[in-house]
Amino acid sequence: MTTSHAVEANTESDAPPASPSHGSGGLIIRQREPRNLEFPFDRLDSYLTPVESFYVRSHFHAPELQRDSYRLSVEGAVKNPLSITYEELRRLPAKTVVATLECAGNGRIFLIPQRSGAQWELGAVGNAEWTGVPLATLLNRASPGGNAREVVLEGADRGAAPEQPGPPGQISYSRSLSLDKALDDVLIAYAMNGVDLPQDHGFPVRAIVPGHYGMASVKWLTRIRVLDEQFQGYWQTTDYGYWDEVDGIPVRRPLSDIKLKSAIARPRTLEVIPGGQLYNVYGAAWTGAADVVAVEVTTDGGRTWAAAKFVDPIRPNAWRRWSYDWKTPERPGRLTLMSRATDAAGASQPDTFDERYHSYVIHHTLPIEVVVR
Amino acid sequence: MTTSHAVEANTESDAPPASPSHGSGGLIIRQREPRNLEFPFDRLDSYLTPVESFYVRSHFHAPELQRDSYRLSVEGAVKNPLSITYEELRRLPAKTVVATLECAGNGRIFLIPQRSGAQWELGAVGNAEWTGVPLATLLNRASPGGNAREVVLEGADRGAAPEQPGPPGQISYSRSLSLDKALDDVLIAYAMNGVDLPQDHGFPVRAIVPGHYGMASVKWLTRIRVLDEQFQGYWQTTDYGYWDEVDGIPVRRPLSDIKLKSAIARPRTLEVIPGGQLYNVYGAAWTGAADVVAVEVTTDGGRTWAAAKFVDPIRPNAWRRWSYDWKTPERPGRLTLMSRATDAAGASQPDTFDERYHSYVIHHTLPIEVVVR
Numbered sequence: 001m002t003t004s005h006a007v008e009a010n011t012e013s014d015a016p017p018a019s020p021s022h023g024s025g026g027l028i029i030r031q032r033e034p035r036n037l038e039f040p041f042d043r044l045d046s047y048l049t050p051v052e053s054f055y056v057r058s059h060f061h062a063p064e065l066q067r068d069s070y071r072l073s074v075e076g077a078v079k080n081p082l083s084i085t086y087e088e089l090r091r092l093p094a095k096t097v098v099a100t101l102e103c104a105g106n107g108r109i110f111l112i113p114q115r116s117g118a119q120w121e122l123g124a125v126g127n128a129e130w131t132g133v134p135l136a137t138l139l140n141r142a143s144p145g146g147n148a149r150e151v152v153l154e155g156a157d158r159g160a161a162p163e164q165p166g167p168p169g170q171i172s173y174s175r176s177l178s179l180d181k182a183l184d185d186v187l188i189a190y191a192m193n194g195v196d197l198p199q200d201h202g203f204p205v206r207a208i209v210p211g212h213y214g215m216a217s218v219k220w221l222t223r224i225r226v227l228d229e230q231f232q233g234y235w236q237t238t239d240y241g242y243w244d245e246v247d248g249i250p251v252r253r254p255l256s257d258i259k260l261k262s263a264i265a266r267p268r269t270l271e272v273i274p275g276g277q278l279y280n281v282y283g284a285a286w287t288g289a290a291d292v293v294a295v296e297v298t299t300d301g302g303r304t305w306a307a308a309k310f311v312d313p314i315r316p317n318a319w320r321r322w323s324y325d326w327k328t329p330e331r332p333g334r335l336t337l338m339s340r341a342t343d344a345a346g347a348s349q350p351d352t353f354d355e356r357y358h359s360y361v362i363h364h365t366l367p368i369e370v371v372v373r
Numbered sequence: 374m375t376t377s378h379a380v381e382a383n384t385e386s387d388a389p390p391a392s393p394s395h396g397s398g399g400l401i402i403r404q405r406e407p408r409n410l411e412f413p414f415d416r417l418d419s420y421l422t423p424v425e426s427f428y429v430r431s432h433f434h435a436p437e438l439q440r441d442s443y444r445l446s447v448e449g450a451v452k453n454p455l456s457i458t459y460e461e462l463r464r465l466p467a468k469t470v471v472a473t474l475e476c477a478g479n480g481r482i483f484l485i486p487q488r489s490g491a492q493w494e495l496g497a498v499g500n501a502e503w504t505g506v507p508l509a510t511l512l513n514r515a516s517p518g519g520n521a522r523e524v525v526l527e528g529a530d531r532g533a534a535p536e537q538p539g540p541p542g543q544i545s546y547s548r549s550l551s552l553d554k555a556l557d558d559v560l561i562a563y564a565m566n567g568v569d570l571p572q573d574h575g576f577p578v579r580a581i582v583p584g585h586y587g588m589a590s591v592k593w594l595t596r597i598r599v600l601d602e603q604f605q606g607y608w609q610t611t612d613y614g615y616w617d618e619v620d621g622i623p624v625r626r627p628l629s630d631i632k633l634k635s636a637i638a639r640p641r642t643l644e645v646i647p648g649g650q651l652y653n654v655y656g657a658a659w660t661g662a663a664d665v666v667a668v669e670v671t672t673d674g675g676r677t678w679a680a681a682k683f684v685d686p687i688r689p690n691a692w693r694r695w696s697y698d699w700k701t702p703e704r705p706g707r708l709t710l711m712s713r714a715t716d717a718a719g720a721s722q723p724d725t726f727d728e729r730y731h732s733y734v735i736h737h738t739l740p741i742e743v744v745v746r
Contacts, residue, residue: 023644023646023647023743024644024645025643025644026415026641026645029492029494030482030492031482031492033485033486052645052744109402109403109405110405112406119402119403119492121401267399268399268400269401271397273396279396
């Protein structure tokens with residue numbers, strides 16, 4: 001073992017290497033296969049999340065579908081079952097919407113004790129412009145029967161159920177929506193920020209269900225089934241479900257709407273911040289319900305709160321970035337920052353996690369601990 | 374749902390907000406409690422990892438020890454058992470060494486299928502300057518008996534064993550070393566990069582075992598026990614162990630030496646890189662055995678390799694950063710980069726993971742997938 005009482009000058013405090021060019025994008029690996037990749041949320045700097053920075057949530061190995069052989073069927077409780085090709089879909093009248101997708105487990109790393117599932121921190125969320133055909137267009141052509149109640153969206157991705165209770169053998173990734181929601185604003189999308197969907201985001205076609213957690217926006221969508229009954233698939237009973245209560249009796253329900261939330265992008269956890277200066281606290285806020293109308297920031301662990309300014313206008317189901325100039329304290333120490341959003345109905349983010357959701361819907365005020373020096 | 378066929382100009386591609394000042398440091402949360410925090414390895418830019426960026430690996434809740442009441446005992450198979458205070462320790466002749474610590478599970482996220490344990494990507498590694506008293510000084514004062522064989526380092530952190538088979542009730546974090554290693558270069562450290570150890574790094578006193586995976590460098594060190602026999606504690610039999618083989622029979626052994634490894638800090642996974650330009654590929658290489666003498670980089674998934682240049686000199690048990698100027702291809706596409714280190718004994722990193730280690734010692738060439746555009 002070599003010992004040294006001082007590190008040589010040439011290695012002690014050197015500048016970053018001269019770098020002729022560096023790239024953009026890049027994701028934090030939370031699981032390598034199936035791919036579960038997180039947007040480094042501290043890099044938030046645009047309204048639309050670039051495609052290459054958009055978080056990836058996959059339940060099974062990504063299927064490799066081909067444009068030429070792709071078919072989307074609309075079947076079940078309909079008068080005119082359909083099977084349409086990719087080219088046919090592209091020729092139908094299209095619509096473009098901006099929508100924020102958030103994984104229902106985003107923020108899970110904040111839960112103590114640790115819960116099973118991908119250990120997302122802040123960045124399993126993104127905001128993009130989606131282009132495609134309204135699901136209503138396809139449903140109206142297929143003509144649901146008079147007793148139709150739900151629409152099941154089924155992806156081409158398949159595998160063993162990851163948790164118990166799970167059915168034997170392989171299952172596909174399938175989720176249902178009420179017929180009302182399906183006819184309202186759901187998009188059968190083929191483009192994201194103006195380019196064809198990448199494979200990780202559901203190429204060639206995925207659903208976009210504005211206002212619902214990302215699990216509803218089924219990727220690699222190949223089958224749409226209309227049902228006269230309530231769907232009881234694995235991905236809304238065992239997984240992506242929660243315990244509601246009817247007359248004191250717990251009942252299992254599928255997760256759906258994105259709950260009101262805000263998150264701090266900068267500073268990062270344990271960032272070291274100079275004292276006695278202005279620091280730009282920066283983040284985003286979103287909800288699947290009423291519009292976000294206010295964000296407050298605390299820099300003293302919740303004792304006092306100050307209003308942040310919005311960077312973006314209100315657009316339903318899309319996030320609004322916000323910003324707050326913080327005069328950092330002169331005195332060194334550890335501080336806890338939090339942000340808190342309020343919506344147009346007057347509701348604010350809760351202070352604590354709602355345990356009925358077990359490992360999902362982590363939308364309470366999340367503590368970001370920083371070091372002032 | 375509001376729809377829009379084009380995003381308004383004021384929100385489409387805006388620059389990052391004017392930020393009066395931003396801080397340094399910041400860690401990726403892999404587990405919040407106990408704290409397991411990863412250095413964002415793509416931020417590598419100094420030989421010594423700043424204290425606030427150094428990865429944190431904790432097995433139990435961090436104990437809050439006080440300087441005034443702190444005692445370190447040296448006991449067991451010794452002629453003169455000791456109990457020394459923090460102040461006494463600080464008055465003994467000190468030594469300062471630079472050593473790289475790497476968690477034995479660093480890179481676990483690259484293993485398919487996923488293994489249990491903290492899902493480290495690249496940054497459960499850091500290089501720091503450690504100051505303290507040689508363990509040999511304390512052992513020589515205590516005077517081990519003639520049959521002494523091992524030295525057990527015990528931390529003040531306690532809790533239930535996380536995996537099976539585990540003993541009932543609470544256990545402390547304890548690891549043993551051979552008496553030879555303990556008398557060689559192990560440090561009983563109280564400072565890191567010239568400042569007192571922070572709580573997350575073992576305040577007030579921890580062991581530093583140069584060349585061994587981080588699990589050997591016991592934090593919150595309060596007891597040193599000399600044994601006449603081989604120690605069979607949980608943290609080297611059930612956990613932090615691997616399957617060796619004797620005459621065809623698998624036998625359990627504790628992990629020890631850091632294996633030869635290199636890692637790419639930049640580009641990051643799925644970084645988007647401009648084509649037809651120079652890109653500075655940058656990383657570090659380290660080993661607990663013979664010195665690292667060469668690093669090669671492939672930018673075509675392993676077909677061809679080119680030599681990188683070292684940024685740092687050789688210093689045993691400390692990393693060497695390296696750099697390689699890559700002329701990126703004109704043609705867009707996805708490419709896989711890897712780096713491969715060679716040591717002074719002529720050994721190189723393997724191409725594949727050695728399954729005997731199950732979820733540890735991930736030191737093969739790790740693929741970094743990037744997008745050229």
